[in-house]
Amino acid sequence: MNTDLILSNISKHVTLNAEEQRLLTGLLSEESVKKNTHLLREGEPCQYLYFVNSGTLRAYCLNAHGKESTVMFGISDWWITDMHCYLNQLPSMVYLQAVSSCEVLKLSFDDLNSLLEEVPAFNTFFRILMQKAYCREQLRMIENLSIPAFNRYENFIQKYPLIARQVPLKHIASYLGVTPEFLSTARSRKD
Amino acid sequence: MNTDLILSNISKHVTLNAEEQRLLTGLLSEESVKKNTHLLREGEPCQYLYFVNSGTLRAYCLNAHGKESTVMFGISDWWITDMHCYLNQLPSMVYLQAVSSCEVLKLSFDDLNSLLEEVPAFNTFFRILMQKAYCREQLRMIENLSIPAFNRYENFIQKYPLIARQVPLKHIASYLGVTPEFLSTARSRKD
DNA sequence: CGTCTATTTGAATGTACTCAAAAGCGGTGG
DNA sequence: CCACCGCTTTTGAGTACATTCAAATAGACG
Numbered sequence: 107m108n109t110d111l112i113l114s115n116i117s118k119h120v121t122l123n124a125e126e127q128r129l130l131t132g133l134l135s136e137e138s139v140k141k142n143t144h145l146l147r148e149g150e151p152c153q154y155l156y157f158v159n160s161g162t163l164r165a166y167c168l169n170a171h172g173k174e175s176t177v178m179f180g181i182s183d184w185w186i187t188d189m190h191c192y193l194n195q196l197p198s199m200v201y202l203q204a205v206s207s208c209e210v211l212k213l214s215f216d217d218l219n220s221l222l223e224e225v226p227a228f229n230t231f232f233r234i235l236m237q238k239a240y241c242r243e244q245l246r247m248i249e250n251l252s253i254p255a256f257n258r259y260e261n262f263i264q265k266y267p268l269i270a271r272q273v274p275l276k277h278i279a280s281y282l283g284v285t286p287e288f289l290s291t292a293r294s295r296k297d
Numbered sequence: 298m299n300t301d302l303i304l305s306n307i308s309k310h311v312t313l314n315a316e317e318q319r320l321l322t323g324l325l326s327e328e329s330v331k332k333n334t335h336l337l338r339e340g341e342p343c344q345y346l347y348f349v350n351s352g353t354l355r356a357y358c359l360n361a362h363g364k365e366s367t368v369m370f371g372i373s374d375w376w377i378t379d380m381h382c383y384l385n386q387l388p389s390m391v392y393l394q395a396v397s398s399c400e401v402l403k404l405s406f407d408d409l410n411s412l413l414e415e416v417p418a419f420n421t422f423f424r425i426l427m428q429k430a431y432c433r434e435q436l437r438m439i440e441n442l443s444i445p446a447f448n449r450y451e452n453f454i455q456k457y458p459l460i461a462r463q464v465p466l467k468h469i470a471s472y473l474g475v476t477p478e479f480l481s482t483a484r485s486r487k488d
Numbered sequence: 489c490g491t492c493t494a495t496t497t498g499a500a501t502g503t504a505c506t507c508a509a510a511a512g513c514g515g516t517g518g
Numbered sequence: 519c520c521a522c523c524g525c526t527t528t529t530g531a532g533t534a535c536a537t538t539c540a541a542a543t544a545g546a547c548g
Contacts, residue, residue, distance in 0.1 A: 236427035
């Protein structure tokens with residue numbers, strides 16, 4: 107199991123000593139997901155927090171008419187899950203799908219809680235992770251409310267160039283809240 | 298200074314002993330905001346995290362054309378600030394305005410950091426606060442993407458009945474991402 | 489090379505917007 | 519207590535932007 111990336115990810119914010127690192131890595135397990143298959147489906151228990159070692163994931167939900175809305179993407183070095191349902195141990199509201207084949211590490215809710223209790227630095231790390239996630243989501247909301255669709259697309263490819271290269275346009279459209287047709291025509295008009 | 302509400306707010310998630318409570322309350326200061334005045338304006342340093350003792354606040358930002366977008370509301374027993382700019386000590390991107398006259402408690406960034414470092418339970422509290430804020434914001438985003446405008450309004454008044462009673466319709470419209478005119482006509486069509 | 493999916497293009501439609509004006513409502517002062 | 523003023527909400531007409539649906543083209547993958 108490759109834990110280099112996850113340890114380096116955590117070390118960007120807090121310092122774990124060797125023992126704490128062993129405690130963490132001992133709680134992780136790895137999973138492979140083939141392209142276009144699901145790691146999690148709506149309604150299933152949301153048991154794990156995932157860390158992406160390689161590949162690209164997408165979280166999406168379906169509305170009453172079956173329309174997909176992309177909630178978030180997860181690329182290498184990102185954390186992903188249905189956070190609300192994970193933290194409250196509720197059935198998932200989202201699908202987690204591999205856009206390309208992935209290697210992920212996963213951490214169960216009970217194991218997360220052990221870490222949060224026993225390793226103060228990990229508690230701090232997770233706080234920082236949530237701070238950043240909150241601010242990012244709030245900024246996304248503000249941009250969705252205040253700037254027109256096409257500028258949001260330009261914004262997106264500038265902010266997430268790696269994701270923009272790795273996922274089909276239609277998923278970006280559903281992340282931005284527009285149809286793929288609209289995004290396609292808007293794009294051809296502007297460049 | 299009335300610290301009952303804030304201590305009870307925190308005690309919903311973690312337990313602070315008497316000394317920790319004194320440490321916290323010693324770092325707070327209070328401020329009154331008159332109706333329609335600003336606690337913070339775009340571009341000003343975002344120095345404080347606010348806890349609302351009484352009254353109603355609104356965070357909003359202006360886009361390039363001067364259109365207001367309501368980022369969040371803050372009613373009694375809520376925490377509010379421009380979190381991204383506060384945590385990164387950047388000039389504020391939002392305005393914080395009193396919808397009705399308010400009494401707030403405020404905590405500076407440096408003092409927050411002392412608390413996070415010195416009081417593990419407060420670190421945990423703040424983590425939980427950020428978890429909930431993230432999940433709430435993500436759910437808002439999902440709903441904005443996946444359900445039509447009028448249903449979002451019904452959703453809102455069901456989820457936040459207190460806010461719905463305390464703020465003008467136009468602010469709710471700008472929170473939901475529609476015009477007041479649209480919300481007004483939609484409302485009259487459905488009930 | 490053929491199949492499947494993604495993207496592009498276009499026409500018709502609809503939803504939500506802008507702009508303008510009227511009505512409602514609350515607070516203030518005469 | 520009523521009249522006036524300012525702000526919010528409502529109403530309506532015309533418009534723009536993004537959608538749906540359908541079909542053609544392009545790309546990716548086995």
